[in-house]
Amino acid sequence: MDLRAVRGDIAQADVDVVVNAANPGLLGGGGVDGAIHAAGGPSILAECRAIAEALPGSRLPRGQAVATTAGRLPARWVVHTAGPVWSATRDHSAVLRSCYVESLRLADGLGARTVAFPAISAGVYGWPLDDAALQAVSAVRSVTVEHVREARFVLFGDEVLAAFEAALAA
Numbered sequence: 806m807d808l809r810a811v812r813g814d815i816a817q818a819d820v821d822v823v824v825n826a827a828n829p830g831l832l833g834g835g836g837v838d839g840a841i842h843a844a845g846g847p848s849i850l851a852e853c854r855a856i857a858e859a860l861p862g863s864r865l866p867r868g869q870a871v872a873t874t875a876g877r878l879p880a881r882w883v884v885h886t887a888g889p890v891w892s893a894t895r896d897h898s899a900v901l902r903s904c905y906v907e908s909l910r911l912a913d914g915l916g917a918r919t920v921a922f923p924a925i926s927a928g929v930y931g932w933p934l935d936d937a938a939l940q941a942v943s944a945v946r947s948v949t950v951e952h953v954r955e956a957r958f959v960l961f962g963d964e965v966l967a968a969f970e971a972a973l974a975a
């Protein structure tokens with residue numbers, strides 16, 4: 806499995822699976838979440854609602870992942886995962902890594918060949934860029950896949966791209 810870091814809007818990524826940096830409520834938001842729902846259309850939210858309703862407390866536990874249609878996106882599926890909120894006092898690294906591991910496993914199980922990841926938790930959730938990138942790359946590298954040939958980190962901005970390129974080179 807190849808790993809790449811590119812700059813761009815993940816909603817436009819021409820891949821089989823786009824991973825969404827969602828929240829436990831699965832009802833949309835800003836950032837990646839907002840871009841995916843805006844570009845993908847209402848069918849994604851409709852499926853998110855149905856999935857959320859079937860979950861205990863109607864919430865997706867942080868670190869877990871669920872799949873929906875990709876609606877009008879070029880992708881075939883969206884895999885929604887809820888990242889941890891950064892804390893300076895509590896180490897949530899395992900939850901952040903789980904977002905990548907569970908999303909990749911789910912995408913592989915769907916038969917995806919290419920998967921696009923955002924920098925999960927590195928925006929609104931405040932995770933420091935360099936560590937977010939190191940956790941992401943090592944988590945993705947730790948997964949044994951059957952079908953996925955490319956994991957593509959799609960990043961908004963030169964600073965995030967540089968952090969992921971450094972993590973890939975480490």
Ligand code: APR
Nearest residue numbers: 814815826828834835836837838840926927928929930961
């Ligand atoms: N394509 C790629 N990357 C993007 C895009 C986009 N269209 N929009 C934002 N980003 C980048 C951000 O700059 C950041 O580096 O994705 C990274 C993750 O940022 P967020 O989208 O804020 O995700 P996160 O930090 O995980 O926070 C999730 O924000 O939007 C809400 O509903 C969401 O509550 C959840 C929270």
